[in-house]
Amino acid sequence: MNYRHHFHAGNFADVLKHALLVQLVRGLQRKDKGFLYLDTHAGRGAYDLAAAAFGDTLTRRPEWPEGIGRLWSLPDLPPALTEYVDMVRAFDRTLGPAGTESVTSIAPQFYPGSPNLVRALARPQDRLALCEKHPEECAALRTELGGAARTGIHEMDGYAALRSMLPPPEKRALVLIDPAFEAQDEFAQIAGGLREALRRFSSGVYAIWYPLTERARVDAFFDELRILSLPPTLVVELSIAGENSSLKLKGCGLVVLNPPWQFDGATQAWLPVLARALAQDAGGGVSQRWLVPE
Numbered sequence: 229m230n231y232r233h234h235f236h237a238g239n240f241a242d243v244l245k246h247a248l249l250v251q252l253v254r255g256l257q258r259k260d261k262g263f264l265y266l267d268t269h270a271g272r273g274a275y276d277l278a279a280a281a282f283g284d285t286l287t288r289r290p291e292w293p294e295g296i297g298r299l300w301s302l303p304d305l306p307p308a309l310t311e312y313v314d315m316v317r318a319f320d321r322t323l324g325p326a327g328t329e330s331v332t333s334i335a336p337q338f339y340p341g342s343p344n345l346v347r348a349l350a351r352p353q354d355r356l357a358l359c360e361k362h363p364e365e366c367a368a369l370r371t372e373l374g375g376a377a378r379t380g381i382h383e384m385d386g387y388a389a390l391r392s393m394l395p396p397p398e399k400r401a402l403v404l405i406d407p408a409f410e411a412q413d414e415f416a417q418i419a420g421g422l423r424e425a426l427r428r429f430s431s432g433v434y435a436i437w438y439p440l441t442e443r444a445r446v447d448a449f450f451d452e453l454r455i456l457s458l459p460p461t462l463v464v465e466l467s468i469a470g471e472n473s474s475l476k477l478k479g480c481g482l483v484v485l486n487p488p489w490q491f492d493g494a495t496q497a498w499l500p501v502l503a504r505a506l507a508q509d510a511g512g513g514v515s516q517r518w519l520v521p522e
């Protein structure tokens with residue numbers, strides 16, 4: 229395994245994904261009935277941001293200062309972003325040694341992964357299934373959340389979980405598919421996994437993160453998705469730089485199948501603020517469109 233999420237934790241891509249994830253959970257929680265949160269690529273759940281500055285052999289430029297770092301002390305954020313940043317702040321305070329409030333008010337020291345964010349929001353009737361294939365990351369996740377209520381931690385392939393864990397007994401689910409994109413055929417694996425998942429459970433809410441390195445690859449992915457007879461599907465995309473920028477990762481997006489009611493309208497209120505806060509080069513911005521209309 230080459231990919232280590234701790235190098236990327238809290239970067240602009242995590243910020244977009246996690247701010248949207250919090251709102252997706254809130255959307256599902258408008259109904260009292262509990263749901264399954266299935267995280268197919270869960271990671272280790274908690275990240276020490278100091279570790280982001282050290283590679284295996286060389287020092288690295290951490291990515292979080294251009295992500296959560298940019299929002300940390302920004303005043304007057306819209307409510308959805310305030311909710312997300314407050315959750316990161318609460319997590320940071322819990323892990324930091326007592327008395328570090330003055331340090332954490334300047335910059336975060338710890339950053340929560342998707343499992344910890346959802347765990348913090350989960351109600352007694354909600355259930356978490358967290359899948360992580362890599363033993364070391366999974367062991368760290370188990371240390372982090374192993375004792376948590378109604379939370380299962382599974383060292384397994386997340387795509388296999390789409391077959392074995394769906395449909396859930398609750399008949400409601402939010403599924404986050406957040407791969408590392410190490411594999412050349414990751415987009416094809418996602419499409420294959422989704423095909424299986426939809427066959428078993430077409431009414432689930434599925435959120436799929438993707439990187440925006442080359443527009444053509446993303447368009448080809450959307451073409452693959454369109455063949456699947458998708459339910460209503462929204463695409464939210466953030467570019468931190470224009471197409472001609474020399475940045476390798478120019479942006480990222482989240483494809484959301486069966487988004488909760490009025491999710492698209494609500495996000496329109498804060499996505500432009502986020503895009504302005506996270507821009508790194510000219511030509512960035514945010515877009516939201518229906519791949520398959522409601």
Ligand SMILES: C[S@@+](CC[C@H](N)C(=O)[O-])C[C@H]1O[C@@H](n2cnc3c(N)ncnc32)[C@H](O)[C@@H]1O
Nearest residue numbers: 269270271341342360361362385386406407408
């Ligand atoms: C982008 S990170 C996940 C970050 C996490 N979802 C979050 O938001 O905090 C991707 C994770 O997927 C794991 N992984 C890679 N291939 C996998 C697979 N086939 N099944 C499950 N996990 C996998 C990697 O070890 C890595 O921890």
